[in-house]
Amino acid sequence: MLGAPAVQAETAELAAGLGMPAGKAEEKLTAHLRLLVPTHETGPTRLLHALLHPALSCWDLQVDRSVAAELRQLGGLHPLVFLPAHRGYADPMLLATTFRAVGLPPTIRFAGDNLSFWPIGPLGRRTGSVFIRRNFAGDRLYTLAIRSFIRYAVRHGHNLEWYPEGTRSRTGQLSPFRHGLTRTLVEVLDDSPSGDAYVVPVTISYELLPDAERLVAEDAGRPKRPEGVRWLIEHCRASRRLRGGRAWISFGTPFSIREHIAPAQPGTDAKDDGRGVTAPGAGKAEAPASGWRAARAVGRELDCRLRAASPVTPGCLLILVLTGGHREPRDVWQIMRELKSLMAFIGSRKIPGVGLRPLSSQREVQRVLGRLVRAGAVAVDVPGPASPSRYRIGAAQAHLAAFYREQTVHWFVTRAIAELALATATDGTAAEVESWALRLHGLLGGLIPLPEPTAFLAELHHELAEIGWPDGEPEAVAALSPTRLLAEQPFLLGHRVLGGALEAALAAATAQADSHEQAGRPEFPGGQGALTGRWPESRSQNRWRAATAAATRATAAKNTAGHDSEPDTADRRAERRRAYVADLAAAVRGLDLVADLDVRADQGRADQGRAAGDRTTDGRSTDGRSTDGRSATDAGGPHAEAASESDAAGVPPPSPAFADSRPVASSGGVADRNDEEREKP
Incomplete structure (x- = not known):
C-alpha cells in the first residue's frame, strides 16, 4: 500500500499541508495501516467461534439461497460490498456463517473500535475484522490510511462488509446512514474510471434479540453501557435465555456504485424527501459526480432496497394484532381470527414474510406468544383454570413491543x-x-x-x-x-x-x-x-x-412568490x-x-x-371454543393440538427464496433449516 504511487503522492501533499516532514507523515501512516490491515486465519476463526458459541448456538439460522449463484458470479467480476441493516451484536458472525453456507468468500469487515477489547480485538483482526474509529473527520492521516486500505482491497477484488447505520437501531427502524465509508469508496472508484463495485443489501431478521430490552432502555434515556469482557459474558448469558430463537438472512438486489457516480442525464434530477422510501433505482436519478452527494445517492438506493427486502416476522405480526383497539387482552382464538385477516392482507400485496405459514396453527401461535412473553414484549393474564389465557401489551411492554413491530411497519x-x-x-x-x-x-x-x-x-x-x-x-x-x-x-x-x-x-x-x-x-x-x-x-x-x-x-419560514419581502415576525x-x-x-x-x-x-x-351458535362434530363452536367455553387446547385431550388447526386460506404460500435452503451447521452451532421457509406470494 505504501509503495503505491497514488499513496506516496497523497502522503507528500498531506505532509506539506500539515507542515511536517514527509518521513514523519509516512511513519504515522504506517502505524495506522498496521492497526487496520487484517488477516484470515483458520485457527483464530475457530477459536473465536468457540468463544462466542454460547451467543451463536441459540439461533436457528435460515438462509435465503435464491441469489447465491448470482452473487458468486457477480463476485467473480467485481468486488461486492455487503451492507446489512444492523440489528444485534450477532450480525457479523451469523453473516460469516451465511457466506460459508452459500459458498461466498469471507469479507473484510469494518467494525467500531469499541469492540476491539481483548479477546475480541486480537482474534477479530485475524479473522478479517478492521476496527476503526467512530469519528476520524479531523485526522487527515487516518483518513488517508482508510482510503489507501479500501483502494488496495477493491483493486485486489476483496469483498467488503460494514453496517451503514454505524450503530444498532434503538427503535427497530433503520437509523439514518453514516456515509463516511461509502464516500471513501466512491472516491476510490472515481479515481479509477474502469473500476466498479456492487452493493449487496442484506436483511437480518431475528425472532427475538437478547439485547433488545437494553436497546429500548437506552432509547428511553438510559446511558449505553461500554463493551468489555464483563459485558460479553452477560450478553452470552442473555442469549442463552432465548435459546431456540430463529434468525433469517436474505440478500436484496445488488446495484452498481458506478451508476451513481456517472454524469447526470438532462431532465433526470430527483428530489429527496429526507427519509422517504422510493422505488428501486430512484437514487440514480440525481446521479451526482462524486463525494458526499454520490454517497447519499447510494444511501437512498440502499435504504429503498433494504426496506423492500425486509420480511414480516411472526412476532411482528402478533404484536401488530395485540396493539389493536385500545390494546385489550385477547385470547388465542381472538388473535387467530384477526391474524387470518392480516395474513390475507399480506398475501394480496405480495409482502415478503418469514415463518408465517405455521401461524395457521394454534400451537405455533401459542409458541410465538410464549417467547414474546418470555422476552418481556407481551404480558399474559390467566383468569382461572376454566378460562383461556389472555395476552396483552401494557405500558410496561409497549416500548419493547414497538421495537419488534417497527422493523417491518413500513x-x-x-x-x-x-x-x-x-x-x-x-x-x-x-x-x-x-x-x-x-x-x-x-x-x-x-x-x-x-x-x-x-x-x-x-x-x-x-x-x-x-x-x-x-x-x-x-x-x-x-x-x-x-x-x-x-x-x-x-x-x-x-x-x-x-x-x-x-x-x-x-x-x-x-x-x-x-x-x-x-x-x-x-x-x-x-x-x-x-x-x-x-x-x-x-x-x-x-x-x-x-x-x-x-x-x-x-x-x-417558507419564501414564496410575492411574500419574500414580508418579515418573519x-x-x-x-x-x-x-x-x-x-x-x-x-x-x-x-x-x-x-x-x-x-x-x-x-x-x-x-x-x-x-x-x-354452530357446533362442529368435536363439540367446538365456529370461533374455535369448546362448548364449555374453554379453548380446544385448554380442554385437553390427545388430539387437542391437531384439532386447533385453523383454515389455511389467506396464508401466503412459500416463495422460492428459501425453497432450496438446506441444513448447514456452522462452527458456532448455527444451522439453517428447510422446515419453515420464507413466504413471498
Whole structure:
C-alpha cells in the first residue's frame, strides 16, 4: 500500500499541508495501516467461534439461497460490498456463517473500535475484522490510511462488509446512514474510471434479540453501557435465555456504485424527501459526480432496497394484532381470527414474510406468544383454570413491543394513512380525503418511512379502493359514510402503525410552541413524553429528536412568490406553530376514532360468531371454543393440538427464496433449516 504511487503522492501533499516532514507523515501512516490491515486465519476463526458459541448456538439460522449463484458470479467480476441493516451484536458472525453456507468468500469487515477489547480485538483482526474509529473527520492521516486500505482491497477484488447505520437501531427502524465509508469508496472508484463495485443489501431478521430490552432502555434515556469482557459474558448469558430463537438472512438486489457516480442525464434530477422510501433505482436519478452527494445517492438506493427486502416476522405480526383497539387482552382464538385477516392482507400485496405459514396453527401461535412473553414484549393474564389465557401489551411492554413491530411497519404505512384520512376528513368528499392523506404524509415525514409523493398517491388510491372508497365518483362518495366504511373493515391499522409517531410529534410540537422564542430545541421530557398515554412507546429519545426536527422544518419560514419581502415576525412563527399543533391534534383525534371503530368492529364480529351458535362434530363452536367455553387446547385431550388447526386460506404460500435452503451447521452451532421457509406470494 505504501509503495503505491497514488499513496506516496497523497502522503507528500498531506505532509506539506500539515507542515511536517514527509518521513514523519509516512511513519504515522504506517502505524495506522498496521492497526487496520487484517488477516484470515483458520485457527483464530475457530477459536473465536468457540468463544462466542454460547451467543451463536441459540439461533436457528435460515438462509435465503435464491441469489447465491448470482452473487458468486457477480463476485467473480467485481468486488461486492455487503451492507446489512444492523440489528444485534450477532450480525457479523451469523453473516460469516451465511457466506460459508452459500459458498461466498469471507469479507473484510469494518467494525467500531469499541469492540476491539481483548479477546475480541486480537482474534477479530485475524479473522478479517478492521476496527476503526467512530469519528476520524479531523485526522487527515487516518483518513488517508482508510482510503489507501479500501483502494488496495477493491483493486485486489476483496469483498467488503460494514453496517451503514454505524450503530444498532434503538427503535427497530433503520437509523439514518453514516456515509463516511461509502464516500471513501466512491472516491476510490472515481479515481479509477474502469473500476466498479456492487452493493449487496442484506436483511437480518431475528425472532427475538437478547439485547433488545437494553436497546429500548437506552432509547428511553438510559446511558449505553461500554463493551468489555464483563459485558460479553452477560450478553452470552442473555442469549442463552432465548435459546431456540430463529434468525433469517436474505440478500436484496445488488446495484452498481458506478451508476451513481456517472454524469447526470438532462431532465433526470430527483428530489429527496429526507427519509422517504422510493422505488428501486430512484437514487440514480440525481446521479451526482462524486463525494458526499454520490454517497447519499447510494444511501437512498440502499435504504429503498433494504426496506423492500425486509420480511414480516411472526412476532411482528402478533404484536401488530395485540396493539389493536385500545390494546385489550385477547385470547388465542381472538388473535387467530384477526391474524387470518392480516395474513390475507399480506398475501394480496405480495409482502415478503418469514415463518408465517405455521401461524395457521394454534400451537405455533401459542409458541410465538410464549417467547414474546418470555422476552418481556407481551404480558399474559390467566383468569382461572376454566378460562383461556389472555395476552396483552401494557405500558410496561409497549416500548419493547414497538421495537419488534417497527422493523417491518413500513409495509403497512400507506394503508394506515388511508384509514386515518377517512377518519379525519370533515366533509367526507374525495378531495378532502386525498388532501388529508397528503397532509398526513407531510406531518409524518422524517418520523416513519414513507413512499415519495407520486408513489404514495398511487398506493393511496389502491388502498382506498380496497377499503371500498370509490375513486372519482361523486355520487357514490356522497352515499357513503367514511366512518361506517371503516367500521365494516375486517381490521384497522391506523392506530397500530401511526400512534407512537404522531403522539411523539404532537408532544414535541406542543413543547416547541410553548417555548416560543426559547433558543435551541426543547429537552427530551423522558417519562412525560406522551400526552395521552395511549401510546407509551412515544416516550423515545429517537422519536423525540425526529419529531423536534420535523416540527422545526414544518414551522420554518417558507419564501414564496410575492411574500419574500414580508418579515418573519414572532407572531407569524407562533401562528405557524399553532397551525402545526392543530393538524397533529386532529390526526391524533382521528387515531382515537379509528381505535374506537376497531373495538366496535371486533365486538361485532365476536357477537356474530356467538349468535351463529354452530357446533362442529368435536363439540367446538365456529370461533374455535369448546362448548364449555374453554379453548380446544385448554380442554385437553390427545388430539387437542391437531384439532386447533385453523383454515389455511389467506396464508401466503412459500416463495422460492428459501425453497432450496438446506441444513448447514456452522462452527458456532448455527444451522439453517428447510422446515419453515420464507413466504413471498
